[in-house]
Amino acid sequence: MNSKLTIVVVSLFALGLCSSQRAYAGGAATDPCSLLTQAQVSVALGVNVDPGKPITPTMCGWSTSNQPKKVALLISNANAFGFAKTPFDSREKAVPASSICDDAVYSFPTASTSGVSTTLYVKKGNSYFVVHLNGFPDQAKTMAIEKTLAVEACSKL
Numbered sequence: 001m002n003s004k005l006t007i008v009v010v011s012l013f014a015l016g017l018c019s020s021q022r023a024y025a026g027g028a029a030t031d032p033c034s035l036l037t038q039a040q041v042s043v044a045l046g047v048n049v050d051p052g053k054p055i056t057p058t059m060c061g062w063s064t065s066n067q068p069k070k071v072a073l074l075i076s077n078a079n080a081f082g083f084a085k086t087p088f089d090s091r092e093k094a095v096p097a098s099s100i101c102d103d104a105v106y107s108f109p110t111a112s113t114s115g116v117s118t119t120l121y122v123k124k125g126n127s128y129f130v131v132h133l134n135g136f137p138d139q140a141k142t143m144a145i146e147k148t149l150a151v152e153a154c155s156k157l
Contacts, residue, residue, distance in 0.1 A: 032073045033060035035129065035153035041071050044148045045133075069135035073153060076121065076128040081105075084121035097122075097147060101154040106143055120146040124157045 033052040041049045041062040047069060049062040058075040084107040087094055091111065097104035101124035108118045118139055120131045131150050136142040 030075070030127075030157070031060075032058060032075050032129070035060075035073055035156050036062070036071075036149060038062065040152045041149065044145050044152075045069055045071065064135075067135065070133070071149065072130075072132045072134075073149070074130040074132070076130050078123075078128060080130070081121050081123050081128045084119075097143075097150075100147055100150050101157075104147075104150060106146070108139070118142045118146065120150055122150045122154065124154050127157045129153060 031054075033054055036052065038049060038051045041052070045064070047064050047067060049064050049069075049071070052060045052062050052073075055061050055072070060073050062071045063069070081103075085094055085105045087107065091109055093108055093110045095106045095108075097106050097120060100120075101122050103123040105121050106118055107121060118133070120143070122129050122131065129150075131146045131153070133142050133145055136145065
């Protein structure tokens with residue numbers, strides 16, 4: 001696993017651990033695997049994926065059998081969403097994402113030209129979640145797929 005991917009996966013895992021109690025305590029959380037179907041993820045990626053599997057109580061992952069393409073959906077919280085919208089580090093960039101739930105923002109390292117590091121943070125009412133893809137070298141395509149998946153997930157909140 002390359003170092004960028006390792007950092008992203010570890011960061012999402014840590015965010016999941018840190019946000020799980022707060023997300024469920026607010027009453028707005030749900031099972032992350034229930035927000036997207038295997039078919040929705042397969043269509044968005046253009047390849048068949050395995051059924052979603054819980055990674056933590058607040059994170060679900062879908063992966064392909066023969067390719068490095070993966071999707072993670074993480075139930076998040078208002079604090080993480082606020083940090084994504086207003087990065088505290090100049091090496092991070094936030095770009096508003098239109099037409100997704102109540103509010104959404106893409107976050108990625110400023111030095112990144114790879115879709116591997118793009119993450120979409122989404123807010124709908126009192127619910128927050130994150131969509132992250134691995135295995136797509138094109139950032140614009142990654143952002144489009146993350147948006148498609150986020151819109152699908154929003155319809156279930």
